[in-house]
Each structure stands twice: as C-alpha cells, then as structure tokens.
Amino acid sequence: MANNKATMIVDKDFTIGEVDKRIYGSFIEHLGRAVYGGIYEADHPTADEQGFRSDVIELVKGLDVPIVRYPGGNFVSGYNWEDGVGPVDQRPRKLELAWRTIEPNWIGYNEFMDWCKKVGTDAMMAVNLGTRGIDEARNLLEYSNHKSGSYWSDLRVSHGYKDPHNVKTWCLGNEMDGPWQIGHKTAYEYGRLANEAGKAMRWVDPTIELVACGSSNIAMPTFPEWEATVLDLTYNTVDYISIHQYYGNRDNDSQNFLALSMGMDSYIDTVIATCDYIQAKKRGKKKINLSFDEWNVWYHSNDQDSKIEPWTIAPPQLEDIYNHEDALLVGCMLISMLKRADRVKMACIAQLVNVIAPIMTENGGAAWKQTIYYPYMHASIFGRGTVLVPLVKSPKHDTKEFTDVPYLESVAVHNEEKNEVTVFAVNRHLSESLSFEIDLRSFGAFRIIEHIVLENEDLKASNTAANPDRVKPHTTGNATLTDNGKIEAQLAKASWNVIRIKL
Structure with a gap:
C-alpha cells in the first residue's frame, strides 16, 4: 500500500444508537452435538446433577451471552414440544426429519430453562409453524408463562415447575421461505399464519415480543419481496423480522472472503428499507427492527455432513473447525451489526456449542475455545453502550466480488456508565500492517486501558483439543497517545483489534 494510513474520527454527540445487549445472543438447536455431547452429557466427568457439562457452562459464562434461541432452527418445524416435557423415561423417541436423526427427548423445554439459569441467559423460544400452528403456539406459551389455574400451566406445575418461565421473546417459526x-x-x-398465531399468543401474554421469519439468506429468489409481503400481513402483530446469513471461503480467496461483511451491510440495509416501506404504507408509528438470529461462517463441514449415517442419536454434524481468517470475518460481521445498532436489536451467532460454534467439545473429553470465540467474547463484554458514528478514511482495494473494500473495518462504542470507549478494528490487509489514527476530539482527557490483538502468521491456523491455544489474543498491542491528543496504533496484518480507552 502506498498510503497505508487509516483514520477514524468519533464524536460523543454523533451516535448511531444504543446497543441492545441481545445483539450478542447465540443459538442451541437439537442438531448434531449441540445439545447431546454439547451442553448436556450425563456421564461426562464434569456433568452436574442434571447432566449438564460444567466445563461448557464456564466457557458460555465467559461470553456473557444475554439470550439463546431454542430449539431451532429447521428442527422446530417438525417438533412437538410436548414430547420434551414430563418424566424423561416416558418421553418418545422420534424420527427427526430436518437433520434425519433420532431425537431421544432427554432434554426439553424445562431442562433448557434450567440450563439458561445456570449460564445466566434468557431464552428466545421458537414455535412450530411448519407442521403445527396457532394451537401449539398458544398452548406452549400458556405452559411457559401462565401462573397456574389452567390446563397447560397446571401441567407445568405438575412437572415440578411451580413458577412460570416468563419467556419474553418468541420466534414465529423458522426459515419458512426455504423449500x-x-x-x-x-x-x-x-x-397469515404468523399473524394469527401471534395474535393468539398476545392474548395469552400481552407482554411478549414477536419475531416474524424473514428470508433465509440474501440469495433467496423471493428476497426481499418475502419481507414486504410478510410484514404487510403481520405489521400490527410483530416487533422484529429475522435475517439469516452464513459465509464461506470455498474458493480459498481470503481477500474476497474478508470482504463478505460488505454483503452483510447491504443485506441489513435492504431489510431496514423494506421495514420502513411497510411502515410508510401502513401510515404506522411502529418501527420494525431486525433480529439477525442466525449468522456465522459455515462451510468447512459440508463434505463430511453429506456422509452421515441417518437415524442415529446426535451424530457430529456441522462441526466446522474455525481458523484465524474465520475469526477476522466474524469480527467484521460484528462490526457490521454494531454500525446498525439502531435497528439490529437482536442477533444470534449460530450456534453455541459444537455445531458451527465458538465452543467445541469431545464426548467424554475436553472443551475448548475456537478462534471465533475471541471476537465474539470481546464484542459481548466490551461492546455495551452507545455506538458512535465512525468517520473512517482508509485505503481501499478491490476483490472478486467487491469494489472499494476498505482495509480498515472499525467502529467505536461509548459506555457512559463505565466511562470507557472501546474501538473494534480489523485490518483486512493480508500482508501489510496498517497505521491507524483515532481522533476522540470531543471526549477530553483519556488514557489507554489496553490494546488486545488477535493475529497469526497462518490464516488457516485453528485450535484443537491437543492445541487449544494456537490462536488466541494477546494484550501487547501498540496503541499509544500522541502529543496532539490522538491515539495511534500499528494494526498487524490480518488482525482483530480491541482498543479500550478510559475517559
């Protein structure tokens, strides 16, 4: 780069919006080893009295996950929730058609709620609008949230759960646009179905929030007409529309891969525009916000997944082993959502354990952090507060799919309560460091708390049970204060950076 200097100016009065902490949510589906062998393994050395893996609980707590979506995913569209409540030895084994496995129903609704308490998170529940509908949705909500004195709430009490679960966030089905x-x-x-199910659910519990299904990804032939039609029919009933997107580096073009978050930018912007069009069409006062409730890198496991023996219990499915470049794209995707924090209010990295996940386990063995654990953890812990408008100047490059890709991807979050500003920054350049100047002109005096860096000489380096720390961040970044009150740092090539500033 002839000019390898990038700058960012932020001003405390120029804000995008408050971060809803639920933007750092995740997802547990009855798929592969997410539940069985992931959060639950009764005979594991670390299993607690309910069979939940304590080592996994500790790793989840380290992420400070505010909300977890459950039980699917494609799984939910064929799931009868009643199969997963009551005495475990009386629960049926079922053919699970979404992933062609056997579902033993050892873990169901109440056990999942217990697990949520253990890790300190809330649940985002999905109802089955595939094979079922209004009745199932209202009954599950009554079972979950009604105090007592009715058939379904008394059934919950009889199952040993006297107090209601009070789940507030509900997804009306999953990816219903997908063949x-x-x-x-x-x-x-x-x-039509989502609107009627949502209406009935609101009559059971008027305090809930509802998420309608948006498109399964930006490449769907019905996008964004799907959103326009669905919101036209559900505008008065729902609060959010969902979006889902996964990315992969199938062509082994790392430069283009790291630019894919620009596609995410335009996807989010298109959905926001569609929401606003329907609001205008309805002459409505209510803004529909976005729940990006499935997002991640997903492609490494595609070949092995095609060879799985059907009708087994919890086979290893979608077990992507993430590398350093995957962590960089995950960082860019987090920045993409933060830059739209006024409208992206919830998001779920999919998923949490074993299945395209930041946490991996061995059955009977170790649990460890994948590379993507780190940017997700940093954003969740340090990215709370108000997102500031980032005025960024950066050298740019072109890739196979994108033009004018900035080498610097960056955003700043002001946490007024803690009197801190955190800058998240990715240097997309694969071979050169980037000189980065941050101008916090309106904040007065400040000092640097730390500069965390995730870097690795090998873009394809990953963590394993045998070598769990091959890719991990260090806190010896070089950010310094300059004489004219700015911050300067050399961002290492292909690096994720977190610069924490005390005001």
Missing part, C-alpha cells in the same frame, strides 16, 4: 423447511410456505401463507 428445505418442513411445512414450507409462500410469503402469503406464512404471513
């Missing part, structure tokens, strides 16, 4: 979905529907069919 792979059990009970796939057109936008009109889905929108």
Whole structure:
C-alpha cells in the first residue's frame, strides 16, 4: 500500500444508537452435538446433577451471552414440544426429519430453562409453524408463562415447575421461505399464519415480543419481496423480522472472503428499507427492527455432513473447525451489526456449542475455545453502550466480488456508565500492517486501558483439543497517545483489534 494510513474520527454527540445487549445472543438447536455431547452429557466427568457439562457452562459464562434461541432452527418445524416435557423415561423417541436423526427427548423445554439459569441467559423460544400452528403456539406459551389455574400451566406445575418461565421473546417459526423447511410456505401463507398465531399468543401474554421469519439468506429468489409481503400481513402483530446469513471461503480467496461483511451491510440495509416501506404504507408509528438470529461462517463441514449415517442419536454434524481468517470475518460481521445498532436489536451467532460454534467439545473429553470465540467474547463484554458514528478514511482495494473494500473495518462504542470507549478494528490487509489514527476530539482527557490483538502468521491456523491455544489474543498491542491528543496504533496484518480507552 502506498498510503497505508487509516483514520477514524468519533464524536460523543454523533451516535448511531444504543446497543441492545441481545445483539450478542447465540443459538442451541437439537442438531448434531449441540445439545447431546454439547451442553448436556450425563456421564461426562464434569456433568452436574442434571447432566449438564460444567466445563461448557464456564466457557458460555465467559461470553456473557444475554439470550439463546431454542430449539431451532429447521428442527422446530417438525417438533412437538410436548414430547420434551414430563418424566424423561416416558418421553418418545422420534424420527427427526430436518437433520434425519433420532431425537431421544432427554432434554426439553424445562431442562433448557434450567440450563439458561445456570449460564445466566434468557431464552428466545421458537414455535412450530411448519407442521403445527396457532394451537401449539398458544398452548406452549400458556405452559411457559401462565401462573397456574389452567390446563397447560397446571401441567407445568405438575412437572415440578411451580413458577412460570416468563419467556419474553418468541420466534414465529423458522426459515419458512426455504423449500428445505418442513411445512414450507409462500410469503402469503406464512404471513397469515404468523399473524394469527401471534395474535393468539398476545392474548395469552400481552407482554411478549414477536419475531416474524424473514428470508433465509440474501440469495433467496423471493428476497426481499418475502419481507414486504410478510410484514404487510403481520405489521400490527410483530416487533422484529429475522435475517439469516452464513459465509464461506470455498474458493480459498481470503481477500474476497474478508470482504463478505460488505454483503452483510447491504443485506441489513435492504431489510431496514423494506421495514420502513411497510411502515410508510401502513401510515404506522411502529418501527420494525431486525433480529439477525442466525449468522456465522459455515462451510468447512459440508463434505463430511453429506456422509452421515441417518437415524442415529446426535451424530457430529456441522462441526466446522474455525481458523484465524474465520475469526477476522466474524469480527467484521460484528462490526457490521454494531454500525446498525439502531435497528439490529437482536442477533444470534449460530450456534453455541459444537455445531458451527465458538465452543467445541469431545464426548467424554475436553472443551475448548475456537478462534471465533475471541471476537465474539470481546464484542459481548466490551461492546455495551452507545455506538458512535465512525468517520473512517482508509485505503481501499478491490476483490472478486467487491469494489472499494476498505482495509480498515472499525467502529467505536461509548459506555457512559463505565466511562470507557472501546474501538473494534480489523485490518483486512493480508500482508501489510496498517497505521491507524483515532481522533476522540470531543471526549477530553483519556488514557489507554489496553490494546488486545488477535493475529497469526497462518490464516488457516485453528485450535484443537491437543492445541487449544494456537490462536488466541494477546494484550501487547501498540496503541499509544500522541502529543496532539490522538491515539495511534500499528494494526498487524490480518488482525482483530480491541482498543479500550478510559475517559
């Protein structure tokens, strides 16, 4: 780079919006080893009295996850929630058609709620609008949230849960635009059903929030017409529309791979525009916000997943082993959502354990942090507060799919309560460091707390049970204060950076 200097100016009065902490959510589906062998393994050395893995609980706590979506995913569109409550030895074994496995129902609704308490998170529940509908949705909500004195709430009490679970966030189905979905529907069919199910659920508990299904990804042939139709039919009933997106580096083009978050930018912007169009069409006062409730890198495991023996219990499925460049893209994706924090209010990295996940385990053995654990953890812990408008100047480059890709991807979050500003920054350049100047002109005096760096000479380096710390961050970044009251840092090539500033 002839000019390898980037600058960012932020001003405390120029804000994008408050970060809803639920933007750092995650997802547990009855898929692969996410539940069985992931959060739950009754005969594991670290298992607690309910069979939950304590080593996994500790790693989840380290992420400070505010909300976890459950039980799916594609799984939910064929799931009868009643199969997963009551005495475990009386629960049925079922053919699970979404992933072609056997579902033993050892873990169900109440056990998941217990696990949420143990890790200190809330639940985002999904209802089955594939094979079922209004009745199932209102009954599950009554079972979950109604105090007592009715059939379903008394059934919960009889199962040993006297107090209601009071789950506030509910997804009306999953990816109903996808032909792979059990009970796939057109936008009109889905929108009508979602609206009626949502209405009935609100009559059971008026305090809940509802998420309608948006498109399964930006490449769907019905996008964004699907969103327009669904929101037209559900505008008065729902609060959010979901978006899902996964990325991969199938062509081994790392430069283009790290630019894919620009596609995420335009995806989010298009959905926001569609929400606002429907609000205008309805002459409405309510803004529909976004729940990005599935996002991640997913491609490494595609080949092995095609060879799985059907009708087994919890086979290893979607077990992507993440490398250093995957962590950089995850960092860029987090920045993309933070830059739209006024409208992206919830998000779930999919998933939490073993299945395209930041945490990996061995059955009967170790649990460890994948490379993507670190940017997710840093954003969750340090990215709370108000997102500031980032005025960024950066040298740019072109890739196979994108033009004018800035080498610097960056955003700043002001935490007024802690009197801190955190700058998240990715240097996308694969071979050169980037000189980075931060101008916090309106903040008065400040000092640097630390400069965390995730870097590795090998873009393909990953963590394993045998070598769990091959890719991990250090706190010896070089950010310093200059004489003219700015911050300067050399961002290492292909690095994720967290610069924490005390005001």
